[in-house]
Amino acid sequence: MDGTRTPGEIAARLRRLFPRLTEADADGVVDLLIKSGYVEDADDQPPEELSQAEQDRYSRNHAFFRRTDLTPRARSWDAQLRLKRSRVLVLGLGGTGSHTAWALAACGVGEIHCVDRDTVELSNLTRQALYRESDIGRPKVEVAVARLGEVNSGVRITGESRAIERDQDMVELVRGFDAVAMCADEPGGRGGIRLWANRACLAARVPWALGGYSGPLVSVAAFDAGGPCYECLTANIDASLAPGIPVDLGGPGVIAPSAGVSGHLTAQAVISFLTKIPENPGSYVTGVNLIAPDQHVYTRPLAAPDCPACSRGAPNAAPAGTISS
Structure with a gap:
């Protein structure tokens, strides 16, 4: 053959x-x-x-x-063509977001739009890949757009320095993109930016990935446009806990490897959605514990029947399963 x-x-x-x-x-x-x-096919030729x-x-x-x-x-270059024809929104250019944006640019995503409201600080330099000491005090978006353009001049890099302050901001922002990389954490809490992203992406039928870290635990949650969604996931977590136990997976503890792994897991989730490799990634959560290599987190959230965001009997609901030690 x-x-x-x-x-x-x-x-x-x-x-x-x-x-x-x-x-x-x-x-x-x-x-x-x-x-x-x-x-x-033996006749396969680069497009x-x-x-x-x-x-x-x-x-x-x-x-x-x-x-x-x-x-x-049809062609062995189809995946790369899908990337070239895609538009991705990267929201947040910190530890996770800077690595995510770099990976997407390096892989050849056709257009990347970066959004962040912050300026570069000295404490950012331990983990945020796009910035240098000479950038301290400059808007992150300004620096990121220039640096990503140096990584790949064939990718259209745009950006805006702005804060997302309400759900309608998110609705307007995600419109027209093929995927969203959610790497921002403010406004925090379950009723904040993540919930806004979830509902905006569901409404626009846009898949999205949520990357993050809590100390050595690094994870990404990827949500297919058809659900189960972020609110299904949080409902499943709540249902498994005794009443009154809060869940807070955030925190300031991070080093360069945890930020890098988080960003690259997020980029890979976005790339899977864009290339359709695998063909139907679905919604899932995966992650690793950097100081306990035998601990691997993996689950596919169940569709919550009364989910306020996607309660339509999401067709690709799958049995949940978590592997951890």
């Missing part, structure tokens, strides 16, 4: 090598291999939409997507 034979010729060759195979069995073996997604420089730049992306994509595509 080196590209020099048709499927019929390959099946005939199999029958010569293994005489006990019936014609139907030989055809079935070849068909199974093709449907696995690992076999490419004109990608220049030779882009093919060189993204050659390792191309190899990654060819290895991980199990869905037959």
